[in-house]
Amino acid sequence: MHIFQHAHLPTLRLEGEQCMAAADQRLGLQGFEVWLRSLAPGAHTQILQHAGELVVLAQSGCGKLLIAGGPQRFQGPCTLLIPPQAPFQIVNHGTQPLQLVWVHTRAPLPCAS
Numbered sequence: 001m002h003i004f005q006h007a008h009l010p011t012l013r014l015e016g017e018q019c020m021a022a023a024d025q026r027l028g029l030q031g032f033e034v035w036l037r038s039l040a041p042g043a044h045t046q047i048l049q050h051a052g053e054l055v056v057l058a059q060s061g062c063g064k065l066l067i068a069g070g071p072q073r074f075q076g077p078c079t080l081l082i083p084p085q086a087p088f089q090i091v092n093h094g095t096q097p098l099q100l101v102w103v104h105t106r107a108p109l110p111c112a113s
Contacts, residue, residue, distance in 0.1 A: 006036075016043025016092075022101075035102040039063070039092040047089045052105035054082035056090070061098035064091045 004027060012019040016039060023034040039045070039061075058076035065072045065080055067088040074080065076099065082088055092098035 016040040017045065032103060032105050035104075037100040037102060039090065039098040039100070041092055041095050041097070043098075044091040045089055047087055049085060049087045050082065050104050052084050054102065054104040056080040056082065057101040057103075059099040059101060061092060061096050062094040063098045064093050065089075066091065 004023075006020065006022065009020050009022065018038045020036045021033060022036050023029055025033075037045075056079070058074055058078050058080065060076045062073070062075040065074060065088060067082070067086055073093070080090075090098070090100070
């Protein structure tokens with residue numbers, strides 16, 4: 001099968017965040033995963049760290065990337081490039097939902113404290 005309807009994929013709901021694996025091992029992928037994430041205004045991700053490279057496409061909204069070297073503000077549409085092993089957090093500092101597409105090559109590492 002080549003087409004998967006998003007309505008049939010499980011959605012994770014965290015405080016202020018909605019996540020869906022749009023393409024992962026469950027659908028037969030081996031080399032990467034694609035996740036759709038939405039952050040409500042004022043919400044943020046956990047502090048995360050990935051073993052491999054991570055590309056985050058900010059489709060709409062505005063936010064702040066907290067990463068080594070200091071916070072960096074952004075507004076969609078734009079691309080965030082997160083290097084391997086770098087702890088980071090994304091915060092929605094706007095008044096609209098922050099719509100994100102995550103593409104990563106390796107599973108997240110245990111959350112940093």
